[in-house]
Amino acid sequence: MGVHLSHCKEDTEALGARLAQELRGGGLVAFTGGLGAGKTAFCGGLARGLGCADPVSSPTFSIVNVYRGPVPLAHFDMYRIHSEEDLYACSFYDYLDAGAAVAVEWSENIEDFIEEPCIRVSIENLGGDERKITVTGAESL
Template structure:
């Protein structure tokens, strides 16, 4: 596991860009962490790093947003997913292997995540703006940190 500390939304976006530079195009990135932890800021940087120039926003009501870059990035919000039926209704399984999946609120679908998913747990640091990213599946050396 690697740990990355961000002191601003801009640093969080840069982390997303760095992670994107190491992706081949079929990864699942599982984000864990509460409200306001920077999941969407991370995804904004990742999408930009994948070559997408779309406006990245939380898919809270849409359930999934798609961003077009060198490969598609599918941004899921699983906050309201409480059952397998709910998960199937999102179309989640149809997206696997067809692009990069970034999943907010992955704790709600832990049992459906692929074993090789990159897992990122985000928590609050010492200040209001600081975030701690515990990353499983890629090292700081892999992302140039």
């Protein structure tokens, strides 16, 4: 387990870019953290680290944003997802089966359906721009 202190959005993105090296063959990253914690900023770093050129934005309304690159990144917001039927409907399993890197915000809503191996990232807002980022299941962080 790695615990990291981020002092700004750029620190959070840089940590995401480092983690991307472990997702070159695809994989699942499950995020927890409150609204505005920095989950989307971390995903921006993941996308950059995977070589994705598309701009990263929160998938709150679309449920999934896909960023094209050598290893595509499927970025999900599971805030409104609560059942396995919902996961099938939004193609969650299709992206995993295709070898994409999959990042899941609000993963606690689908905890019963997450299979290992999985990298877990918990982001805690410490006030201002400070974040405590805890990463488990990753070898490099």
